[in-house]
Structures are given as C-alpha cells and as structure tokens.
Amino acid sequence: MPSPDEATTSSTPSTFKSLGLIDPLLEALDQMGYKAPTEIQSESLPYALEGRDIIGVASTGSGKTAAFALPILQKLWDEPKGLFACVLAPTRELAYQISQQFESLGSAMGVRCAVIVGGMDMPAQSIALAKRPHIVVATPGRLIDHLENTKGFSLRGIKFLVLDEADRLLDMDFGPIIDKILKLIPKERTTYLYSATMTSKVAKLQRASLSNPVRVEVSSKYQTVSTLLQYYLLMPLKDKDAYLVYLANSLAQNSIIIFTRTVNDAARLSIILRTLGFPAVPLHGKLSQSQRLGALGKFKSGGRRVLVATDVASRGLDIPAVDIVINFDIPTHSKDYIHRVGRTARAGRAGKSITLVTQYDVELIQRIEKVIGKKMDLWPTDTEEIALLKERVNEAGRVAVNELKEQVTKGGNLNRKRGREEIGGGRDDRDRDDDVVEAGMPVRNKRSKKAGRR
Known part of the structure; x- marks a missing residue:
C-alpha cells in the first residue's frame, strides 16, 4: 500500500464555517461553546469532508472526537439511512463520552446512538441495536459478542469505521478481536484511525484497515501543553498520605483528580479523604459500570x-x-504521565500538576523531565502544618483499612452465595459486586457506615 499523504499546515486561521460544515452542525458547535477549530480539526476536516480515510496523530485533549464526528454527521445529513457508523473505543467511559459528543453535535438532526460495552445488560443492548441507531459506539469485546450472538444485528451496511485511541486498543490486546470485526464490515467504507502515538502495531493496523489515507499529525513527540504548570513535592514514603491530605486541604477550592497506581490505593485514599471531610469519589475498574458512571457524573457536575x-x-x-x-x-x-496531566489545561485553559516524589522515585521523575523537555518546580509546603496533620491522617488510614476489610469479607460471602446458586459467574458478575465503597458516601467512623447500608 502506498504511504499515506501528509497533510500540510495552512498559515490562514480557519473557522468551522470556512472548513465547509453545514448550518445544523455550526449551530450545534456554537451552542456547545466551540468558537474555533483545534489544530487536528483544521487539518483533518477538509480531507474528511472530501471522503478520504484519515490517520490522525494528536496528543490527548486535542479535539479528536469532533474531528471524526463532524464529517460523519455531515455525511449522515446527506444520507439519513439506518446504522451509519461504528466507533471502537478502548474503555467504557470513553465510549459513553464519544456517544454524548455525537448526540450533542447531531442534536439538530436527531442522531441516535447506542453504546455497547461490557458490564451492562446484553438483552437491553440487543433491544437498543434493534432500534436501528445511526451510530454504534462500542468496546471491541462486547461488539464481537453481539455480532456473533445477537440475531439480526450486523455491520454490513455501515459507511464509516472509527478506531479511536488505536494505540491503547492494541495495548489492551484487542488486536485479534479488531481483526475479526474488520472481516464482518464492508470493504467499501471510510475509515478514521486516531491515535496519540504511531507504534508498529498501529502502523500494521493502518495497513490492514485504511485505503489511501491522509496522515494528519499535530504532535510528533510526547509533550505537555504550555498552559500546564508542573510541580513536584519531595517527601518520605511513610508521610505520603499526610502530604496528599495537606495538598487537598490547601487546594480545597479547586477541582482535583488524584491518580494512583492501584485499585486498592484509589479506594483507600477516597475513604481517607471523605473521613477527613473532603468531597472525594473513587473511579477504577473494580467498580460496577453504574458506579463508574455515577462517579464521573458527580465529578463533572461539581457535586x-x-x-x-x-x-x-x-x-x-x-x-x-x-x-x-x-x-x-x-x-x-x-x-x-503525559496522559494523566493532560486531564487539566485543556482547550487553552491553564492548569497545574503536582507529582508526589519519595526517596525511591527520583530516577522516575528525572526520566519524565527528560521526556517532556522541562524541569518541574518544587511545590511550596508548610512542614509544621503537615506534622500536625499526621495523627489525624493515620487514624483515617486505619478507618480505611477496616472499611476495605469489611467490604472484602462481604464480597467473599456474596461470591460464595452466588457460587451455590449458579455455576460460572464470569466477569459480568464480578463487575456487579459492590466490593469497593460506593461513590460519594461520607465515612464518619469505623462502625457508622457499614457495607450493607451503602
């Protein structure tokens, strides 16, 4: 296959209207507060509206979803026929977000979307598919389940296929499933592949799925945006929780995302923070899908x-x-690191990131500084205030440990009961276990909020 054409950057600032979008989409963009196209949108939309396949390489927060949704919706306006496009996403939350973006941008044309992801009821999804949505947004595993098992459902008529966050799709070993899906959709289609990086796996997928594509690249290496101020905070490992609570206290008027490496730390820290009066909510893969969406909803709304x-x-x-x-x-x-800090300072706004560094992390932070090409600044602290916090934080930590033990015991009893009642619970049953504290419930002490009341 010939190498993809490279898009060239125009020096003239573009508007959504100058890119050739129709009035219903311009009205929706205006209502959503989108004033001007981002770089990836400016570069990709002219080719997409011509009907070309697109390889989009852009960093997180660059406006990739609108870059592929707008040309699909414009073509749908011309040909309003049944199931029109399929979007593959690596995670459930991203699938729901893409669906919301399609419905908002396509509000004037009554666009109908179906979200097909794991952890949700298969029969209800089958009913949604039977209603002939225009757009299906799916995680690959659940989509192939429906293609193989849901009577009357197929993707034989779709006009567009989108592979979003393609590098992560392949990192999560969805490659063989995507190969199956590609065999079940028409060869005559338009394909958009968007990725933060072009790995060898993504290049192989590009060759298998795209025809004479245009490559649009607006970030050739990993980088953070100029509006992001990046700090580090050095501390002994044993005082890490106290330093985190100090930050939460001194930044109490801000919206904050705290990233942890493990599910247990996400659950533990959310209990510690709520015990100390902070409105914290956890989000991780061990929560049921309804809990995950509920947590995101509460955070997005400011609750x-x-x-x-x-x-x-x-x-x-x-x-x-x-x-x-x-x-x-x-x-x-x-x-x-770059994807995490990309949750703030989006769309031209300012933002801050603070990284907790223990005596064991110095090499890791130096490696990150080398990749991003800048030195982080030291975040100022009040050591006396942190010392005063330690006793309360340690007590909250004991509350969290007891809380989590109680939930594990309850979860084990629940699993044993299910094992007696039915054989082969599988992944969906584990998703439904309330094995981590539910989003948003305050914890006062060890005994006041038992798992059964949550």
Whole structure:
C-alpha cells in the first residue's frame, strides 16, 4: 500500500464555517461553546469532508472526537439511512463520552446512538441495536459478542469505521478481536484511525484497515501543553498520605483528580479523604459500570470536587474544568504521565500538576523531565502544618483499612452465595459486586457506615 499523504499546515486561521460544515452542525458547535477549530480539526476536516480515510496523530485533549464526528454527521445529513457508523473505543467511559459528543453535535438532526460495552445488560443492548441507531459506539469485546450472538444485528451496511485511541486498543490486546470485526464490515467504507502515538502495531493496523489515507499529525513527540504548570513535592514514603491530605486541604477550592497506581490505593485514599471531610469519589475498574458512571457524573457536575482514580481515567476522558492533577504514584511510563496531566489545561485553559516524589522515585521523575523537555518546580509546603496533620491522617488510614476489610469479607460471602446458586459467574458478575465503597458516601467512623447500608 502506498504511504499515506501528509497533510500540510495552512498559515490562514480557519473557522468551522470556512472548513465547509453545514448550518445544523455550526449551530450545534456554537451552542456547545466551540468558537474555533483545534489544530487536528483544521487539518483533518477538509480531507474528511472530501471522503478520504484519515490517520490522525494528536496528543490527548486535542479535539479528536469532533474531528471524526463532524464529517460523519455531515455525511449522515446527506444520507439519513439506518446504522451509519461504528466507533471502537478502548474503555467504557470513553465510549459513553464519544456517544454524548455525537448526540450533542447531531442534536439538530436527531442522531441516535447506542453504546455497547461490557458490564451492562446484553438483552437491553440487543433491544437498543434493534432500534436501528445511526451510530454504534462500542468496546471491541462486547461488539464481537453481539455480532456473533445477537440475531439480526450486523455491520454490513455501515459507511464509516472509527478506531479511536488505536494505540491503547492494541495495548489492551484487542488486536485479534479488531481483526475479526474488520472481516464482518464492508470493504467499501471510510475509515478514521486516531491515535496519540504511531507504534508498529498501529502502523500494521493502518495497513490492514485504511485505503489511501491522509496522515494528519499535530504532535510528533510526547509533550505537555504550555498552559500546564508542573510541580513536584519531595517527601518520605511513610508521610505520603499526610502530604496528599495537606495538598487537598490547601487546594480545597479547586477541582482535583488524584491518580494512583492501584485499585486498592484509589479506594483507600477516597475513604481517607471523605473521613477527613473532603468531597472525594473513587473511579477504577473494580467498580460496577453504574458506579463508574455515577462517579464521573458527580465529578463533572461539581457535586464532588475530588476524583481519586486509577489510569482508567487518564486517557480520552474530557472532564471540563479540572484545575489540578495530583500524581500520588509516579507512573512507570512517561507517556502515562503525559496522559494523566493532560486531564487539566485543556482547550487553552491553564492548569497545574503536582507529582508526589519519595526517596525511591527520583530516577522516575528525572526520566519524565527528560521526556517532556522541562524541569518541574518544587511545590511550596508548610512542614509544621503537615506534622500536625499526621495523627489525624493515620487514624483515617486505619478507618480505611477496616472499611476495605469489611467490604472484602462481604464480597467473599456474596461470591460464595452466588457460587451455590449458579455455576460460572464470569466477569459480568464480578463487575456487579459492590466490593469497593460506593461513590460519594461520607465515612464518619469505623462502625457508622457499614457495607450493607451503602
């Protein structure tokens, strides 16, 4: 296959109207507060509106979703026929977000979307598919389940296929499933592949799925945006929780995402923060889908100002107006750091990131500084105030440990009961277990909020 054409950057600032979008889409963009196209939108939309396949390489927060949604909706306006496009996304939360973006941009044309992801009811999804949505947004595993098992559902008539966050799709070993899906959709289609990086796996997928594409690249290396102020905070490992609470206290008026490496730390820290009076909510892969969506909804609406999350929230999610990102644990890979801090300072806004650095993390932080090409500044602290916090934080930590033990015991009893009642619970049953504290419930002490009341 010939190499993709390279898009050239125009020096003239573009507007959505000058790019050739129709009035219903211009009205929706205006209502959503989009004043001017981002770089990836300016570069890709002219080719997409001509009907070309697109390879889009752009950093997180660059406006990729609108870059592929707008040309699909414009073509749908001309040909309003049944199931029109399929979008593959690596995570459930990103799938829901893409669907919301399509419905908002396509509000004037009554666009109908179906979200097909794991952890949700298969029969209800089958009913949604039977209603002939225009756009299906799906995670690959659940989509192939429906293609193989849901009577009457197929993708044989689609005009567009989108592979969003393609590098992460392949990192999560969806490659063989995507190969199956590609065999079940028409060869005559338009394909958009968007990725933060062009790995060898993504290049192989590009060759298999695209025809004579245009390559639009607006970030050739990993980098952070200029509006992001990046800080580090040096501390002994044993005082890490106290330093985090100090930050939460001194930044209490801001919306904050705290990233942890493990599910247990996300659950533990959310309980510690709520015990000490901070409106914190957890987000990680062990929560049921309804709990995950509920946590995101509360944080987005401002009902909870602190989100404690694993890397399930680091890629793709557009959470408006995040003021601060705190890395409780330094990610092992520099690219994960860039995706995390990309949750703030989005769309030209300012933002701050603060990374907690223990005596064991110095090499990791130096590696990240080398990749991003800049030195982080030291975040100022009041050591006396931190010393005064330690006793209260340690007590809250004991509350969290007891709380989590209680939930594990309850979860084990629940699993044993299910094992007696039915054989082969599988992944969906585990998703429904309430094995982590539910989003947003304050914890007063060890005994006041038992798992059964949550």
